[in-house]
């Protein structure tokens with residue numbers, strides 16, 4: 001019944017790993033590139049391509065060591081076990097890069113988790129331990145260029161008419177999918193956005209807040225599987241219909 005979609009950077013991890021990575025390896029140049037993106041002068045895809053170029057040649061071990069230091073919200077591990085126990089399906093949707101998502105999840109023993117993100121290849125330079133970063137974008141939308149990985153399209157593709165779509169996020173690339181979700185868990189930038197756009201949301205700080213909320217909701221489940229008060233959000237439903245009609 002519930003289909004849960006979760007942002008990665010800043011939601012599962014404590015900081016935005018992608019931003020931190022490009023700042024650490026691409027330096028000040030990346031800050032200028034991000035500003036161009038924020039100003040709407042370049043697309044998300046171009047932003048990533050330029051950021052990867054700005055990183056130049058990177059020592060692979062140094063990159064991996066940097067990723068190894070990245071912290072996650074520790075209660076996310078409990079959330080994963082909770083979902084397994086309760087048979088709740090969740091998917092990570094990220095406008096970040098698969099390379100570091102996989103590494104960080106593996107490090108915390110979170111395996112067999114479905115995630116969708118941009119692709120980052122590490123191309124060896126002359127057979128050495130040095131690499132160049134090559135991004136590609138399997139989930140870009142044909143029309144909208146604000147994100148490189150379209151969370152909305154993934155969410156709508158993976159959920160059916162009977163599903164209640166839950167979205168958990170915090171940042172800029174979570175604004176669009178929040179419009180299409182029935183239940184939104186929001187913090188930071190996304191929380192302000194939901195307030196501004198009149199999208200109802202649950203405030204959370206960590207995944208233990210999310211677990212608590214789900215425990216409460218699931219405890220009210222009736223024998224026929226329905227839960228009082230849990231329904232599709234009308235505006236989200238209309239927004240989804242518009243996408244399917246090509247609006």
Ligand SMILES: [Mg+2]
Pocket residue numbers: 007008009010011170171172
């Ligand atoms: Mg994020």
